[in-house]
Amino acid sequence: MKRCALVFGLLSFLTIPTPAFALREVIVGNQPLGPGSFGKELLAAANVQERVYLSSHAMEGSLTMYYKGGPKALNESIRHFAAVPANKHEIILLPVPATPLTHSGKPIPYDWVMYLPTESSVRGKIKVPGTATLTIYVPEHLPPPPADAAAARKWIADLGSDDFKVRERAAKELSALGPSVAPALHDALKNRVSPEARDRMERLLADVSTVIRADVLKIPDGIPVVGWEELLAKFREGIADKDPRVRGHAAGQIGFDRPAPPAEEVVPDLEKMLKTEKEKNPLAGAAWAASSLGAGARPLLPLLKEHAKSADEDVARISRQAIENIERAKPETVSEAEAKQRATIRKEIHEFIEARKK
Numbered sequence: 001m002k003r004c005a006l007v008f009g010l011l012s013f014l015t016i017p018t019p020a021f022a023l024r025e026v027i028v029g030n031q032p033l034g035p036g037s038f039g040k041e042l043l044a045a046a047n048v049q050e051r052v053y054l055s056s057h058a059m060e061g062s063l064t065m066y067y068k069g070g071p072k073a074l075n076e077s078i079r080h081f082a083a084v085p086a087n088k089h090e091i092i093l094l095p096v097p098a099t100p101l102t103h104s105g106k107p108i109p110y111d112w113v114m115y116l117p118t119e120s121s122v123r124g125k126i127k128v129p130g131t132a133t134l135t136i137y138v139p140e141h142l143p144p145p146p147a148d149a150a151a152a153r154k155w156i157a158d159l160g161s162d163d164f165k166v167r168e169r170a171a172k173e174l175s176a177l178g179p180s181v182a183p184a185l186h187d188a189l190k191n192r193v194s195p196e197a198r199d200r201m202e203r204l205l206a207d208v209s210t211v212i213r214a215d216v217l218k219i220p221d222g223i224p225v226v227g228w229e230e231l232l233a234k235f236r237e238g239i240a241d242k243d244p245r246v247r248g249h250a251a252g253q254i255g256f257d258r259p260a261p262p263a264e265e266v267v268p269d270l271e272k273m274l275k276t277e278k279e280k281n282p283l284a285g286a287a288w289a290a291s292s293l294g295a296g297a298r299p300l301l302p303l304l305k306e307h308a309k310s311a312d313e314d315v316a317r318i319s320r321q322a323i324e325n326i327e328r329a330k331p332e333t334v335s336e337a338e339a340k341q342r343a344t345i346r347k348e349i350h351e352f353i354e355a356r357k358k
Contacts, residue, residue, distance in 0.1 A: 027054040028103055038063075042116055045080035048073075053101055053108050062117045062130075066101065066110040071209045071216035074112060078134065081114055082220045086132035091225045093214070093352070095345035096259055098137040111212060112136045140211045141344045143179035152181055156188045160197040171200055179208050183215055214345075214352040225356060227349040228261040235266075239273060239282070247273075248281030252288040260289070263296025274303040283307060283315045291322035294329035301326060 032047040033054075042063070046054065050069035056062075067077055082089060100107035117130030146152040151173075158170035174181050185201050185208075193201070209216045219225060226234075231254065238250020251273060254260050266289070273286040287304060290297040304326075307319040334342070 025056040026103070027056075028052070028108070039085070041080070041083045041085060045077065045084060045114060045116070048077070048080075050077065052110055053103070062115065065114045065116075066108070067112050067114070068110050071212060072206060074136065074212060075216070075218040077112065077114065078217070078219055081132065081134045082223055084116060084132050086116070086130065088131040089223045090131055090133050091219060091223055092133060092135040092231075093217075093225060093227050093349045094135065094137050094259060095228070095342050095349055096137060097139040099259070136212065136217070138212055138214060138345050138349060140213045141341055142213055142215055142348055143182065146177050146180045146184070149184070152177060152184050156184060156201070159200045160194050167196075167200070171204065174204055175207060177208070179211075182209050186215060214348045217352070219356070225353050227353055228346060229350050230353070232261055232265060236269065239269060244279035244281045247277075247279070248283075248285035251282060251285030254289050254292075260292055263293045266293060267297060267299055270297070271300060271303065274300060274307065280312055280315055283310075283312075284318050287315065287318045287322045291318075291325040294326065295331040297322075297326050 030047070030049055030051040033043055035043065038046070046063065046065055048067070050067040050073045051065055052068045053066040055064045057064075067073070069077075078091070081091075098110050098113075100109045102108070113135045115133045115135075117132065155170040155173045158166050159174075161167050161170070174185075182205060185205050189198065189201055189205075235250055235254045238253075239247050241247050241250070251270065254266060260266060270286045270290055273282055274290075277283050277286065287307060290300045290304060301323060304319045304323050308316050308323060310316040310319065
């Protein structure tokens, strides 16, 4: 997931940010950034307890920040993210657990990542002219509904009772239902309820919602949210463009800075590009993308070996590095149960995104 994990220098003709390890500063932990170094909105997003790692790229002027926490902290981070004065915001939901970072040989687990491009001052106001992204890893599927949905609804209604004992019993019964009651509580909070009932519902939600799932996300209206379906659609639209620079950028971006969709869904498109493309940009982009797929891109090795002999120095170099990365990569072992869970979460994310459009 590291922004500079693939060090084979995809050049500016691909319009993808270039790695700059020598000019990168890293903070492990949540040591705060000093005032005056960035705008107040960015500092609010950075200087929180849940931040576990920060990477600052001097050449780009950008920040990549990693966080570890539960739903409450995540939603607070979403609020800070939305407040950053970026030209564009985008939230990316992925149906897989995050692969830990490695620093000094030690793993650093995280749950979401915020990327903020260069800030600049426009008429005295701090602006972020690029696209700010927040990548959220969703490792859990939605809980099953309560066995007795009618009883759950009654207990939720009882939270607004005039009788203290009735309210207490309702809260106890709802708490015993665990995560399965979360969707009903979310629905109830959309209605007009007494301040005490709302407080009880929110406390119950905090107690039963301890892991990141699609139903715990509080994303402000107007912020685009994408999952693998949307990323694949954008990728395929881009590689069909008449402009070779657009095709190259679209190919390179599919695996850049985040886990790509499953290799079997991307490899056929990259295979076609590597077979038919004549332009430098798309070939370099396809090789970059192949490298990001790891062992899943092994079917592309014969074509990459041909392009490693290219007269174009850049295409040849990127192809050679892709070959090395693919051959060195170990196949990901995913059990049948894990594959099924990922498919379920992916479907839930897609439904969540579609529901927001309505």
